[in-house]
Amino acid sequence: MFGLRNLVAGLRALARKEQTEREMDEELRAYLVAAVEDKLRSGMSQEKALRAARVEMGSVEAAKEEIRVAGWEAAAESLWQDLRYGARMLRKNPGYTAVAILTLALGIGANTAIFSLTYAVILKSLPVPNPGELVRYTSSEPGASDLSLSGPVYDALRKHETVNRDILAWGQADFAVEENSVMTRASGALMTGNGFRVLELRPYLGRVFGESGDVSGGGPDGYQAVLGYSYWKQHFHEGRAVLGHPLSINGCAVTVIGVLPPGFDGLIAGERAEIILPLSFEGPQWHAPGNNWLTVIGRLKPGESLQSAKANLKATAAIVREEADPTHLFLYGFGSPFQFAVESGRSGRSFLKVDYSRPLLVLEILVGLLLLLCCANTALLVLARMSGRFREFAVRSALGAARGRLIRQALTEVGLLAAAGLAGGIWLGWAAAQSLVAVLGGIGESPSIDVTPRLAILAFAAATSFLSALAAGIWPALRVSRVDPALDLKQGEARIAKQLGAWIVPAQVAVSVTLLVAASLLGGTFLHLLLENSGFQTNGVVMADVDLSAAKLTGMQRAQDVSQIVEAVEKAPGIVAATLLSSPPLPDGWAAAYYFSLGKHGEIHSDMHTWPAFISPGYFAAMGTRITEGRAPARADQNGSAVCVLSASAAAYFFPNEDALGQFVYSGGSDPTNDGKDVDPKNACQVVGVAEDARFMSLREAAPRMLYRLAAAGDWGTSFTLAVRSSGTENGAAALRKAVHDVVPTAFPPTLFTFNELVNSHLQRERMLMMLSLGFAGIALLLTALGLYGVLARSVTLRTREIGVRVALGARQQDMFVLVIRDGVKLVLLGGGLGLAVSLAATRLLRTLLFGVSATEPWMLIGVVAVLLWIAFPACYIPARRATRVDPMVALRHE
Known part of the structure; x- marks a missing residue:
């Protein structure tokens, strides 16, 4: 209560200065009159009593100053005077002011931009209640960590993990959405029916599906979908009529039942979920023990912690592994069982975090150094400016100004510069962060990363501005406050020249x-x-990600259409070669396979890290990878037994001291005990050529052992990559676009990109x-x-x-x-x-x-x-x- 009275009194004194002065005069006069009357009663004369009372009270102005200083408003008024004086001095030197503000804005903006990206990629929590209660389960195998989990592993975890209220499973997916006979693509996700309850996420509009809707066929009401806020806003213009609206997704009827709140884009950073469907929407093939595609997140029970979750997982890991894979073909493959781990799920999952944690740390250090440099440059400007005012500070010191007041005046001017730099830095930081997000995008897309200034980012920028002002101003302020009036009134700024x-x-x-x-x-x-030799010739190569799912083709029709597309591209003018690929080079993710070979004397050469690539004739001519021995697969090979081409390192590994041509390589699945015990011709492919090593998986790593297997015409699904080498990228792009549209008019327009864009x-x-x-x-x-x-x-x-x-x-x-x-x-x-x-x-x-x-x-x-x-x-x-x-x-x- 006492503090509140002081606050009110101080505000009143600041707002009504004249009235406060009159009241102080009246109080002091009343005190003087009372003192005189008291002395008159003691026997003094009027004149002596007045004189004695005035001597006791002292100077009226001094007394008034003591009263003013006693309240907090005096310090506030003094600071306001310093701010006004500092602003006036800065206005008198616009050149100095502009350079200093721009310098600080540059440093603050660079730091704000990198921190905005770091916050969005690494530090940002999921926009759900109590995100600190979430934990995320992962798996690992030799050479790979932070892997997704399979459906059976999720089921076993949910059964045996006792520290969680419940556990959800989430899988990212792409959907073909048909509405009013118009087919579009949408990024989305599949989630178990308990997911919204685990996340404690309430809809912005309508309702969400539960476990009763996560069954085969979607239950009595069919499959139900929940839309993301941005998707609802863009496609349905924020209309409430979207509730109950029918959609066709991947050819299946779906009903919209709700809209998620703004800000929630999914559980995987950078990958927006525009439509969320029950996990049962996908067929059972997605739930095999070896199909690791699910992000698994649990919410801890009250009183439980991440450490208790780790202890519980350690105790149940063997049981989970056994129940999820009783055949030991998937979670026990390659001689070492999969290991499970649990970590904080506060931020969901972020593939960008894996790739960019170290780069962002490096950038934070670099921008910190840049800020230090900006502060040093500003300190030089301030010091040069202050050195020209040495006589002014000497005069003020001679007139009685305390050293603390001189320091405060100098720091106030720097603080004004830093405040202006903060405003410019926030704007520069936001613009730069938006540009960085665009840089992080892949082919034709930008990740869903929100770098809009929020409280944490603004607080960081403000703290950066404060530290900048302190770093840039403290030494000049201390230096100019150490004035010697007797000396500095004569020599002034020359004293600090050295x-x-x-x-x-x-x-x-x-x-x-x-x-x-x-x-x-x-x-x-x-x-x-x-510039390093990658084993490819990237110039002149154009690729297209083709998706025929919208056409709803049967297997036989799809095989014919795929062949016709390739033939149409090959006949286009300017096309040198064309090929189909199961995936373009430099993929984001790829699965190694287990292969073995039999030597001439029966010895077995097995490998669990050979990378398969399914191709069509024309691959090596299109990609510019040289055949060093034998030949490339031809169209005639598609009608006979399986053939393949090995990379040079794979040929040397499987057939040491032998000629690989004409030999057979066998697929062993994921069972390492199959070394030559089950030589099934159906799992064999004959080597017809050896190609130079190519950095197919990553330009940052050595070329892997590759097995290029020729796929039959009917092996291609609805999605594949079509690549062409042409005399000009315009010719290749036009040929690809025209071939797909002419053969399958109802297919999605292909996503086109050059090999050089893929490398970039x-x-x-x-x-x-x-x-x-x-x-x-x-x-x-x-x-x-x-x-x-x-x-x-x-x-x-x-x-x-x-x-x-x-x-x-x-x-x-x-x-x-x-x-x-x-x-x-x-x-x-x-x-x-x-x-x-x-x-x-x-x-x-x-x-x-x-x-x-x-x-x-x-x-x-x-x-x-x-x-x-x-x-x-x-x-x-x-x-x-x-x-x-x-x-x-x-x-x-x-x-």
């Missing part, structure tokens, strides 16, 4: 060198990955790191050059008298030039050496992101030094030229 930039510029150079080394390493990595998409992480690090390094070098120039130019100005004396005593112009250049070179060499030392020590953080480059390579060190000198030369040369033009007579007369 201190100006003595340590700030070397720090700037060190930070710039660190950023430049990082940019060189990351840029070199990108170029190596792009595959290397988007490396490209983002290269572009941002080069941008940060460029900005750092520019700021460092400006800082160095400013320090040297200011130094020449402050040392005009010294230079004049030197010239008057016989120093040559060349000597003055060398004097300034030497000062600049010292600063650059000191900072450059420190920066190289820090860079070499810090490269271990980049080690997992590098490919084909090393921090100790001579070309890189020479390049860094050359760029540094190239930037430093003009920054030193211009002030040095000014020093040679000082007229000693003018300089001495002025002094």
Whole structure:
């Protein structure tokens, strides 16, 4: 209550100053009258009583000042005066103000952009009640972690895990949606009927399905769908009539029963679920023990923790594995059983998190260094500005201003700069984050990542702004507050000429060198990955992801149409070769298979990490992969027994010291005990050729052992990839688009992309790191050059008298030039050496992101030094030229 009274009284004093002053005058007069009356009663005369009362009370103005200072409003009013004075001083120097604000906005904006992306990809929680209660179950096998789970594993987990209220399963899916005879694609998900209850997610409109709707056929009312908010807004214009609206999804009748709240896009970061259907919507083939496609999330019971979930899983893992795979063909494959793990499910699942956790950490460090550089540059500006006001601060100190008040005044001006930089930084950060999201997208798409400024991001930006103001202003404020009126009224700013930039510029150079080394390493990595021999010839290749599901073709008709599409493409003008692929190279995910071969003496060569690719004739000509032995599969081979082509490494592995041509490779499924025990001709394919090794799986890794198996005409499903090599990408794209439309008019328009676009998409992480690090390094070098120039130019100005004396005593112009250049070179060499030392020590953080480059390579060190000198030369040369033009007579007369 006392605090509230003080607050109210302070607000009243600030709002009604004149009335408050009158009330204080009246109170003081009343006190004086009371004191006089008291003394009159003691026997004093009127004159003596008045005199004594005034002596006891003291100065009226001093008493009023004591009353003012006692309340919090005095400090607020004093701060307001400092703000007004600081704003007035900044308005008087628009050039200085604009440069300082832009510098801080750049640093704050860069940090805000990277943090926005980090928050969205790594830190953001699911928009559901109590996300900290969620846990996520995963599996792993040798060489792979954070894998999805299968339907039987989910069922066993739900049965035996006792620390959860319940567990849901979620699978991402793409749907063909038909409405009013118009077919469209939609990204969506399948979820168990208990999912909404586990998530405690309430619909924005209508209702959600439950376990009674997650049965074969959808129950009595058929299958029911819940729409995402953005999908409802885009396709149904936020109409409530959507409830009960019928849709045809993948050829099945579905009824819309609800709309999810805004902000919930699904359980997998970056992959929006526009339509959610019960898990039973998919057929039983999706629930085989080896089909790992489900994200499994549970909600802990009250009092349980992640540690108790881990302990419970450890105790039940063997039982879960046995119940889910009693045949031991899937979860016990390749000689090592699958391992289960549980982790926090607060953020759902994020494939982007796996790929970008380390890059984002590196970028956070780089933008932190950039912010430090911006603060250093601003500190130089503030220090130069404050040094010109030394006499002002000396006068204020001589008139009684306390050191704390001088520090507060200096920091207030920097705080105003930082506040303006914060406003600009938030806008720059949001725009930059949006651009980064576009960079993270794949072919023709951008991930569903929301980087809209929210409370956490704004709080981060505000904290960054506060720290920037502190870092940029504290040293100049402390420096100018240590004024000596007797000395500074005479010498003023000349006293700090030698201190100006003595340590700030070397720090700037060190930070710039660190950023430049990082940019060189990351840029070199990108170029190596792009230019390294991949086993493909990417120029002139166009691909199309074809989806015939909308046409509802039978198996025989589909096989005929697929063959006609390929023939139509091959006959198009400018087409060199065409082929079908089960998946394009550089896939996001792929499953290895188990193969073995029998040597001439009966020895067995088995491998559980051979990667199969199903192809059609023309693959090697279309993709530019050379056949080194034998021949490529031909169309005639599709009518006989199965044939294949091995990569060079696979041929050497399966047939060491033998000719692979004419030999057979057998598929062993996932059973490692099948080494030659079950040589079934139906599982064999004959080797007709050997191809050069190609980095089919990833450009970042060595070429895997590949088995290219020729698929029969009837083996292709409704979705496949069609690739062509043509004399021009326009010819290839037009041929693909026309062939699909002419043969199957009702098919979805194919998604077209060039092989080079596929490579660029595959290397988007490396490209983002290269572009941002080069941008940060460029900005750092520019700021460092400006800082160095400013320090040297200011130094020449402050040392005009010294230079004049030197010239008057016989120093040559060349000597003055060398004097300034030497000062600049010292600063650059000191900072450059420190920066190289820090860079070499810090490269271990980049080690997992590098490919084909090393921090100790001579070309890189020479390049860094050359760029540094190239930037430093003009920054030193211009002030040095000014020093040679000082007229000693003018300089001495002025002094």
